[in-house]
Amino acid sequence: MTDNAVIVGAGVIGLATAHRLAQDGLAVTVVDAQHGAAAGASVHNAGWIVPIMSTPVPAPGMLGKALRWMTRRDSPLYVHPSPSPEHVRFMINMLRHCNPRSFAAGVEALTSLNERTLQLFDEYEKDGIRFEHHRTGQLLAFTTRHTMEEYRAATAPMERIGHTAVPLTGDELRDLEPALGRQVLAGLHCPQERHVDPASLVQGLADRCRALGVRFLHDRTVTDIRSTGRTVTSVLAGGEEVTGDLFVLTAGVHTGPLSRLAGHPLPIRPGKGYGFDDTSGSVTLRHSVYLGEAKVAVTPLSDRLRFAGTMEFGSSDATVDPHRLRGIARSAHTYLPDFPLESHPRGWTGLRPMTPDGLPVIGPLPGKDNVLVASGHSMLGVTLAPVTAEIISAEVVGGQQRADAAHTARPFSPQRFTARRGRAAADG
Numbered sequence: 001m002t003d004n005a006v007i008v009g010a011g012v013i014g015l016a017t018a019h020r021l022a023q024d025g026l027a028v029t030v031v032d033a034q035h036g037a038a039a040g041a042s043v044h045n046a047g048w049i050v051p052i053m054s055t056p057v058p059a060p061g062m063l064g065k066a067l068r069w070m071t072r073r074d075s076p077l078y079v080h081p082s083p084s085p086e087h088v089r090f091m092i093n094m095l096r097h098c099n100p101r102s103f104a105a106g107v108e109a110l111t112s113l114n115e116r117t118l119q120l121f122d123e124y125e126k127d128g129i130r131f132e133h134h135r136t137g138q139l140l141a142f143t144t145r146h147t148m149e150e151y152r153a154a155t156a157p158m159e160r161i162g163h164t165a166v167p168l169t170g171d172e173l174r175d176l177e178p179a180l181g182r183q184v185l186a187g188l189h190c191p192q193e194r195h196v197d198p199a200s201l202v203q204g205l206a207d208r209c210r211a212l213g214v215r216f217l218h219d220r221t222v223t224d225i226r227s228t229g230r231t232v233t234s235v236l237a238g239g240e241e242v243t244g245d246l247f248v249l250t251a252g253v254h255t256g257p258l259s260r261l262a263g264h265p266l267p268i269r270p271g272k273g274y275g276f277d278d279t280s281g282s283v284t285l286r287h288s289v290y291l292g293e294a295k296v297a298v299t300p301l302s303d304r305l306r307f308a309g310t311m312e313f314g315s316s317d318a319t320v321d322p323h324r325l326r327g328i329a330r331s332a333h334t335y336l337p338d339f340p341l342e343s344h345p346r347g348w349t350g351l352r353p354m355t356p357d358g359l360p361v362i363g364p365l366p367g368k369d370n371v372l373v374a375s376g377h378s379m380l381g382v383t384l385a386p387v388t389a390e391i392i393s394a395e396v397v398g399g400q401q402r403a404d405a406a407h408t409a410r411p412f413s414p415q416r417f418t419a420r421r422g423r424a425a426a427d428g
């Protein structure tokens, strides 16, 4: 039995994992490069808890769309024409997954993974984790009936886990959300979906972890991973050696380089997102709202309205391209006409950890006996944090718990990047 776990990365995935392993009775240390509370994607996101969106990013037609949008600096999807070999390999591998068979398999796997998501968030509250949690449902708004029908078809598989999307006319949508404009012609109402303030969730998890005795080492970037044979013995964090029996890599987009240090590189690369927070009160909403064709998420939080969107590949820093923010603001005006067209929001970015098949990587790192990975959650890291922690816990505790989780967890195994295609694919 493992007694002492070291978790590298204090984003929502690392904190959820730390919480769960501390509940299991392990002595847990969390190491993070940031000064204090998490500041990356786990804070800068839309905060949606959306099993209804159990769809992988690589979808039939997805990269074709990106290529058509290459010249638009405000498009919702963008692939930088970067010559970096890792970027090129990754995009080619993703392209291979943009087919109906991979997509359907991904939907099936993610839907099963999300089966208990709402229950697990309820359990967070029962455990005393304090966070801003809204159970008000979600609306998807479209300016064409055709797009609504496409999304409706995509949500059908989630009905088996109790998540439904009810089609509505534009007027029916406006009855629920009067701020939606006349350009909105059709939509879907997804009453089971929820949203949170992601910063409050991260803070709530960190507070609860501390109460359970988790030790935090902030301001320490892990720069090396030391092993004896198949066993990792320590990580070098801010120049200090941190030892443990078990290591869990939850470093978001940096999990790829860290897995390389541990001897087995995984293809995890950034998908940059943008967003801004509006406190003007020009628009008020009750539900979270998806601006369908524009691919923009709008989240009503207690003191502000959050807008988030864009998927940019080939960019790995936090710089804000104002054109992308303007693109989001313009879309907001189209669907929510009271949102001023001429607004020039100051915003933020978040780097989503992406994989070429669009599925998270959860489970043992090949080649090492005491390293687990939990990353690559793409657009669903908040939604999938508690169930990811459950799977990691099952790996650690073993026995019946591992047997129960095995079937659901299999499609997410890091092993899939070695099985047939070898190391080159992992570099992907």
Ligand SMILES: Cc1cc2nc3c(=O)[nH]c(=O)nc-3n(C[C@H](O)[C@H](O)[C@H](O)COP(=O)(O)OP(=O)(O)OC[C@H]3O[C@@H](n4cnc5c(N)ncnc54)[C@H](O)[C@@H]3O)c2cc1C
Pocket (backbone or CB within 6 Å): 008, 009, 010, 011, 012, 013, 014, 031, 032, 033, 034, 038, 039, 040, 041, 042, 043, 044, 045, 046, 047, 048, 049, 050, 220, 221, 222, 223, 250, 251, 252, 253, 254, 255, 258, 272, 273, 274, 275, 297, 308, 309, 349, 350, 351, 352, 353, 374, 375, 376, 377, 378, 379, 380, 381, 382, 383, 384
């Ligand atoms: C615009 C946008 C909107 C989104 N909306 C949603 C949504 O509505 N719902 C949803 O479910 N998901 C959403 N997501 C996705 C979600 O935010 C991510 O999947 C999730 O935050 C990933 O969490 P993480 O813990 O894996 O990574 P991160 O949040 O990136 O955390 C990784 C941590 O590891 C640390 N770290 C990295 N390298 C090292 C190192 N070498 N040493 C020590 N520490 C290190 C970092 O400092 C960081 O704190 C959105 C993302 C974006 C960008």
